[in-house]
Amino acid sequence: MPGEVADIALMTESPGLGDSSPNALSSLAPVIERAKGGDMAAFEQIIEHHQRRVITTAWRMLGNSEDARDAAQEVFLRVYKYLRGFRSDQDFAAWLYRIVINVCRDHARIRSRHSGFASFEVEQELGSFDSLASTGNIESEMIQAQQRAMIDEALKTLSKKERAAIVLRDLEGLSTEKVAEVLGSSQTTVRSQISSARAKIKKYRERVFKQTRRME
Amino acid sequence: MNCRRVEKLMPLFVEDDLQPALATRIASHLEWCGKCNWLADDYKESQSWLRASTPPEFDRALLDSVKNGALAQIVASKQRPSRWAAFAEHWNRRQVFALSAAALIIVGALVIYVYQTRVRDSRNIEAETKVATEVPQVNREGNSRD
Numbered sequence: 001m002p003g004e005v006a007d008i009a010l011m012t013e014s015p016g017l018g019d020s021s022p023n024a025l026s027s028l029a030p031v032i033e034r035a036k037g038g039d040m041a042a043f044e045q046i047i048e049h050h051q052r053r054v055i056t057t058a059w060r061m062l063g064n065s066e067d068a069r070d071a072a073q074e075v076f077l078r079v080y081k082y083l084r085g086f087r088s089d090q091d092f093a094a095w096l097y098r099i100v101i102n103v104c105r106d107h108a109r110i111r112s113r114h115s116g117f118a119s120f121e122v123e124q125e126l127g128s129f130d131s132l133a134s135t136g137n138i139e140s141e142m143i144q145a146q147q148r149a150m151i152d153e154a155l156k157t158l159s160k161k162e163r164a165a166i167v168l169r170d171l172e173g174l175s176t177e178k179v180a181e182v183l184g185s186s187q188t189t190v191r192s193q194i195s196s197a198r199a200k201i202k203k204y205r206e207r208v209f210k211q212t213r214r215m216e
Numbered sequence: 217m218n219c220r221r222v223e224k225l226m227p228l229f230v231e232d233d234l235q236p237a238l239a240t241r242i243a244s245h246l247e248w249c250g251k252c253n254w255l256a257d258d259y260k261e262s263q264s265w266l267r268a269s270t271p272p273e274f275d276r277a278l279l280d281s282v283k284n285g286a287l288a289q290i291v292a293s294k295q296r297p298s299r300w301a302a303f304a305e306h307w308n309r310r311q312v313f314a315l316s317a318a319a320l321i322i323v324g325a326l327v328i329y330v331y332q333t334r335v336r337d338s339r340n341i342e343a344e345t346k347v348a349t350e351v352p353q354v355n356r357e358g359n360s361r362d
Contacts, residue, residue: 040287047283055282056271065272069282076286077293144269151269170266176233191233198227202262 032092036083043083047076054100060167061104063152067111074103097174097182101164108160154204161185162197169194217245222252230259 028049034042054075059068078099086095155163161183168179169190176194180187222245228234229242246253307315 040290043290044283044287047286051279051282052274055274055279059271065274065278069278072282073285073289076282077289080286080290145272147269148272151266154266166266170231170263191228194233195224195227198231198259198263201266202227202259205262205265206258 028092029088032083032086033088036086043080046079050096051076054096057097057100057167057172058104060155060171061101061163062107062111063155067107071100071103071107074107075100078103091178091181094178094181097168097172097178098184101168101182105160105164150208154201154208157200157204158197159193162193162200165190165193166197166201170198217241219245219249219252222246222249223255226252226255226259230256230263 028046031042031045031049035046051072055065055068055072058071058075059065062068062071075096079096082099086092155166158166164183165179168174168182169176174182176187176190179194180190183190185193222229222242225234225238225242229239232239234242246256
């Protein structure tokens, strides 16, 4: 076990793939400054720029679009509330991701208190994308929705911290360093969480595929 | 490097999360170990499966509802009076002055009371210690008389 920890501590960084590219952020810096000064048009621009990424991350964390939409709304409220405290030398994307993760954690806590673990409903998910289903291929959309449901179930086998780490690292493409910054953990802890999460997802997938083969 | 160690590091190896030197050692192990090779393939498939699911295409209407909902709540929170403003709404200046004066008197009385209690206590302690030191002297005197 100590050897394992030492191995994890020795690991290196892989490049981040998120939307925190220096160019995108530097072009947004003046907008952020204007929004900090109370310019609502600038704040609207920040929402426009980040809302798709925010709602996608929230969807990956929560597993359904309705909760993701509510969470995204709450994220932008908190961004507005705390924007004055944001320093220009900070990484805005990491700061934003931290808010997204915190909001999703709060949502999940409230949801579990009221109704236990929420399940991903394929029909509900399809229902909220009527326009797509009617124009595209319903069958392929159904398969996609089923796969999303399976992946959501796989993600549910993880602890909250593991889920946050795997969503940010493997699905959002952030570097381990950034994930550690967002989650307020050390890189060693994040690598350990990622390692454990990948092993659990593999195990879940194998179990599901075995069951499917048996049923066939 | 043995299979057990490779197995532990495999989840990080498949996504290039390992230090190059460690990754090279695992790669050379994989060159001859069939069992670990299968494991690497399984992890790679699992990772591709995880990434294959694209999130639903969030349409314009949904994105607009997020933006407009957030902006509407911000505007509403701006219009909502602050706690001080809400407090001031119910109390006029004369009432606030009277309340402050009353609070000041109560606090002042409390400070005086606490001060006096402490002074009294310290005097009592002093008196008790004086008595305690005098009593043995009397006994000693009594003994000497016997």
